[in-house]
Amino acid sequence: MKKTLKKLPESIKLVLFDLDDTLYDEADFVKSGLGAVAEYLAVSHGLDQSAAYKAMIKHFKKQGRGKIFNQTLSEFKINPTAVLIKKLVSLYRRHRPEIKVYQGVRPLLERLKSSGLKLALVTDTNWRVQARKLNALGIAKYFDRIIFTDKLNLKKPDLKIYRQIFKKFMVRPLEVLCVGDDPTCDFIGARTAGCQTIRIRQGRLMDLRLGPAREADYAVKSIKELSDFLRREKILCE
Incomplete structure (x- = not known):
């Protein structure tokens, strides 16, 4: 873990969370969506x-999500037409996700709320997909505000996102x-705006290093370590 917070713990009034790979494992959403697509292909083709x-998971692990459906259809000698690909993408995005939050997320959110802090969530990409994830995870109730940047025609790290948040919550950076x-994207905009930042090294990007300019001020390895850190800094009440 990196250094302790520079500012007094009592200066923190708002905790702003990312969603994917911060509060749950996004790979679980991918697997859930691919399962829905596989079920459809079994019936339709x-x-x-x-x-x-298994074929889609193989392609996902090798090359990410970009061409999963094209590669899988070609592997099974099915013509990957634009119409069919569009259908599969729609199924993937609209399916009911089978996902759950990381261990310790609910107790952390509850303790932050009981400590008198405001909570907000900021998430990029298709807002309808993200809303379905939140519904499946059952954590929307903990947040005072949920910001789908897609609805604002913005995307992290745009400073306009943070300025709107400061104004809405009447807080200083x-x-x-x-x-x-x-x-x-999670830290450079927030740091430029004047916020303090913590990176949780988990999920698919846990080993990605882009240099000091894009790193967070502090780093932890899990939700539990984050909770312990916030408690030691007296941001969380005992």
Whole structure:
């Protein structure tokens, strides 16, 4: 773990969370979505559901999500037409996710609330997909405000996001603590805006290092370590 917080613990009034790979494992959402697509392909094209799912997981692990459906369809000698790909993408995005929060997330959110702090969540990408994730995870109730940047036509690390948050919560930048996992976008905007930042090294980007300019002020390895850190800094009440 990196250094302790520079500012007095009582200066923190708002904790701002990212969603994917910060509060739950995004790989579980991918697997859930691919399972829904495999089920559809079994009915629509007669594929073996298990074989189709395993093929998609294989391509996901090798090359990420970009061309999973094209590669899988070609592997099973099915023409990956634009219409079919669009259908599969829609199924993937609209399926009911089978996901759960990381261990310790609910107690942490509850303790932050009971400590008198405001909580907000900021998440990028398709807002409808993100809303379904939140519904499946059952944690929306903990947040005083949920910001789907897609609805604002913005994307982290745009400073406009943070300025809107400061205005909405009537807080100063130094009173905001931002928690995320992705050094490509979660910290540089928040730090530039004047917030303090903590990176949780978990999920698919846990080993990604982009240099000091894009790193958080502090780093932990898990939700439990984050909770312990906040308790030691007296941001969490005992």
